[in-house]
Amino acid sequence: MQVLKTHYHPEIKTLENKSIFTRFATRSIAVQGTTILLLYTARYEDYSLPGGGLELGEDKVKGMMRELSEETGAQGIKNIKPFGTYEEYRPWYKPDYDIQHMISYCYTCEVNKELGASKLESYETNNGMKALWINIHEAIKHNEKTMATSDKKGMSIERETFLLKLIAERML
Numbered sequence: 001m002q003v004l005k006t007h008y009h010p011e012i013k014t015l016e017n018k019s020i021f022t023r024f025a026t027r028s029i030a031v032q033g034t035t036i037l038l039l040y041t042a043r044y045e046d047y048s049l050p051g052g053g054l055e056l057g058e059d060k061v062k063g064m065m066r067e068l069s070e071e072t073g074a075q076g077i078k079n080i081k082p083f084g085t086y087e088e089y090r091p092w093y094k095p096d097y098d099i100q101h102m103i104s105y106c107y108t109c110e111v112n113k114e115l116g117a118s119k120l121e122s123y124e125t126n127n128g129m130k131a132l133w134i135n136i137h138e139a140i141k142h143n144e145k146t147m148a149t150s151d152k153k154g155m156s157i158e159r160e161t162f163l164l165k166l167i168a169e170r171m172l
Contacts, residue, residue, distance in 0.1 A: 002085070007088040022103065026067055026104065028106075042128025045142075046156070049068060050131065063131070071118055
C-alpha cells in the first residue's frame with residue numbers, strides 16, 4: 001500500500017537511541033457524494049475517520065470492518081479498496097517506550113446510509129464520540145479552526161485533516 005505521508009510530532013527530534021513501540025491501525029473512508037462518515041469527538045473538538053488499533057495477528061481488512069462497525073454501526077460494508085498508509089511518530093507517555101510509531105492502513109468502502117447501533121468503548125463514550133454523515137469540506141474547515149484556536153486538540157487532528165483533504169482532492 002502506498003505511503004501517503006510520514007509525520008513526526010514536533011516533540012520528536014530524533015529516533016536515534018530511542019525505544020519505539022509500533023502500533024498498527026486502520027481507518028475507513030466511506031463517502032457518498034460530498035458527504036463522508038466521520039466520528040465527532042467533543043473532548044477534542046474534531047472530526048476523524050472511523051478506525052483504530054488492530055489486534056495482534058488480525059487481518060487488516062477484517063480489523064477495518066470491525067472498527068467501522070463498532071464505532072459507527074455501519075452496515076452493508078462492501079467494495080473495500082486500499083487508499084494508502086499514514087505513518088506517524090509521536091511521544092509515548094508510558095515508561096516502557098520513548099516513541100510510538102503508528103501505521104494507519106486506510107481503506108475506502110461503501111456502507112449503507114442508515115447506521116445501526118454503535119458499540120463504543122467507555123473512553124470513547126466519555127470523550128463524547130458520535131458517528132455522523134457530514135459534508136467533507138465542513139469537516140475540514142472545522143478541524144482547521146480547531147487546530148488554529150483550540151487548546152483541546154488531540155494528537156490525531158493533523159493526521160485526520162491531512163487525510164480528509166487528500167480524500168476531497170482524490171475522490172470528489
